[in-house]
Amino acid sequence: MxxxxxxxxxxxxxxxxxxxxxxxxxLRAPTTRSQAIFRARKLLNVSAKADHKDIREAHRRMAALAHPDRGGSKAQMQELNAARDLLLDDLPYEISEPPR
Incomplete structure (x- = not known):
């Protein structure tokens, strides 16, 4: 023994x-934030390695389909905006290129 x-x-x-x-x-379940980030990536159809540009392009593409003026709903647009904001907040700050 x-x-x-x-x-x-x-x-x-x-x-x-x-x-x-x-x-x-x-044995623990994933945290709520990691689940929310997973759902946001799935909604915007971006990979875990997506950067600021990829997330913004995916949001723009999906927003064109879900916009209320184009037959989508306000709730869909709010979900897309929340997903974009969550994913952008999760990334480190974007370093802009110096002006030429």
């Missing part, structure tokens, strides 16, 4: 050392 306890503790610390997380961290 002691051997099993020592083995379990050893495996726990090995997991922490090798993977950087405790074993019980893998």
């Amino acid at each position: 002691i051997k099993l306890l020592v083995l379990a503790i050893g495996l726990t610390f090995l997991c922490r050392w090798a993977l950087g997380k405790w074993p019980w961290d893998y």
Whole structure:
């Protein structure tokens, strides 16, 4: 019984050392923010590596389809705007190019 306890503790610390997380961290559900970011990426159809330009282009493309003046609804447009804002806030600040 002691051997099993020592083995379990050893495996726990090995997991922490090798993977950087405790074993019980893998059992937790993802955070609400990460779920919201996942839904926003899915709504705008952008990858996890999308930058400011990609997110803005995807928003512009989707907004052209969902705009209330073109048959979309106000709720769809609000969802797209919220998704864009969330993804842009999640990125580091954009470094603009110096003027030429």
